[in-house]
Amino acid sequence: MTSRAQHPAPPAPTVGFDLDMTLIDSxxxxxxxxxxxxxxxxxxxxxxxxxxxxxxxxxxxxxxxxxxxxxxxxxxxxxxxxxxxxIAATPAMPGAREAIAAVREAGGRAVVVTAKYEPNAKLHLAHLGIDADAVIGDLWAEQKAEALREEGASVYVGDHVGDVRGARGADALSVAVATGPCDAEELRTAGADVVLGDLTEFPRWLSDYLVTRA
Structure with a gap:
């Protein structure tokens, strides 16, 4: 009796998120x-x-x-x-909590990599009840790549062309949301692999991505 070789499932993803205009409406x-x-x-x-x-x-x-x-x-x-x-004046973006939850439900880690001053970034997340596995601040554009690599992020979600550059520098999939100063066409032109209208679309995209990845 022979059995088919079993291929191990790919590891659960680490997904990086930008903060301003991605997770929070600052x-x-x-x-x-x-x-x-x-x-x-x-x-x-x-x-x-x-x-x-x-x-x-x-x-x-x-x-x-x-x-x-x-x-x-x-x-x-x-x-x-x-x-x-x-801090109190800043709401979460639509779909922010659900996006983090989707990563967790997939067994992955959700990390925040942002240009914002790190202590203030942590205050925002704590105030809104958004629990990230790691928060790394004071990094912009290509500087984000080092933190994304250190965290093992395979996906980075952001709203700015600088976030696209950060993702590409880390060899991570660039998922852009058109909720900040850069519109969808600008994000595509910058090299985003995926452009979503906002984070409410992220859980479905992640589910499809994980199926394809498997």
Whole structure:
């Protein structure tokens, strides 16, 4: 009697997620924090404009409003003010909790890799009851690749072309959601492997991906 060789199932995936405009709608909190910073420092900041270009590091935005030699101090002040102003004002994106749950239900790990200051990123997730297996902050675009590799992520989900570059640098599948400043066509042009309307589509996509992968 012969038996067919049994092929082991592929390991459960580690999926990386960006934070701002992927898992959380950070626009209300960031808007309020920029207005507070402007009032505190007496410097005009167009908060409406700032929230249309979320994704890159804080310093990349502050350089538009402060002299370069003041940016480090303004970054520190913004981050100090942020928890009291922005955390409670920031909701989860539609489908965020379900996306994390889908990874867990598949036996995988969900990790957050973000450009946001890491302590504030953790405060957001704790406030919203989103439990990630790891949170790594202060990384932008290609810098994210190292953390994704260290965590063994085979998929990275983000809303910005910088997230696509981070995924590709880590040889991870780039899953983009068109919920941030970059539209679907821009994300595809940047090289995203998959473009979803938002995270509500992620559990079905993950289920299909795991079947194909097996």
């Amino acid at each position: 626009r209300p909190g960031i808007h309020a924090c920029y207005l507070a910073l402007a009032e505190r420092t007496g410097t005009y900041i167009d908060a409406d404009l700032t929230i249309t270009r979320l994704g890159p590091p804080l310093a990349d935005e502050l350089i538009n409003w402060y002299p370069a030699d003041q940016v480090p101090a303004m970054s520190d002040l913004y981050r100090e003010m942020y928890p009291a102003i922005a």
